[in-house]
Amino acid sequence: MIKKSMDESNQGFMKYLGGLELKRISETQYEFTVEVKEIHLNTGKIAHGGFLSTIADTGMGTAAHRVAGDKRCVTINLDMKFISVGQLGDHLIGKVRILKKTKTLVFINCEISNNKEIVASASGTWKIL
Numbered sequence: 001m002i003k004k005s006m007d008e009s010n011q012g013f014m015k016y017l018g019g020l021e022l023k024r025i026s027e028t029q030y031e032f033t034v035e036v037k038e039i040h041l042n043t044g045k046i047a048h049g050g051f052l053s054t055i056a057d058t059g060m061g062t063a064a065h066r067v068a069g070d071k072r073c074v075t076i077n078l079d080m081k082f083i084s085v086g087q088l089g090d091h092l093i094g095k096v097r098i099l100k101k102t103k104t105l106v107f108i109n110c111e112i113s114n115n116k117e118i119v120a121s122a123s124g125t126w127k128i129l
Contacts, residue, residue, distance in 0.1 A: 020055055020094075022062050030066070030096040032059040036086045047086030047119070056080065056110050056122035059094045064106040064126035067098050071128050073106060078124040083117075090114040104128050 020034040034055055042048040057078055064073040086092055092112050099107040109123040 022059055028098040030063040032094040034092050036088055036090045036092060041088060049082055052120045053080050055094060056112060059096050060108045060110050060124055061126060063096045064108060067101055067106060068128045073126040073128050076125050076127045081121045084119050086114055086119045
């Protein structure tokens with residue numbers, strides 16, 4: 001059984017990480033926000049790379065789902081670049097941009113920043129099922 005809505009920004013695995021808020025800015029731009037909490041930190045007391053990858057994948061995947069007319073989409077490629085650090089209490093903003101949508105694929109990039117600098121950038125491809 002396939003759920004009608006695939007927005008996983010506050011469901012499943014993401015609910016254990018605190019969820020994220022995703023909003024549509026334009027037809028090709030979306031934005032999400034999330035606060036770095038204690039559970040998101042690694043042993044060095046900075047935002048864990050797995051957490052940053054998860055929020056990028058979730059934000060971009062939800063945008064892919066929406067731009068694909070609410071059809072189910074799955075990540076087939078995700079490239080992450082870690083540029084600086086996220087600290088406890090930082091409010092991270094993810095700026096998602098749809099680069100191209102075909103009948104079966106959505107190409108997306110994302111830039112995650114705190115109030116001072118870029119923390120990570122990501123790009124990926126989603127398959128429309």
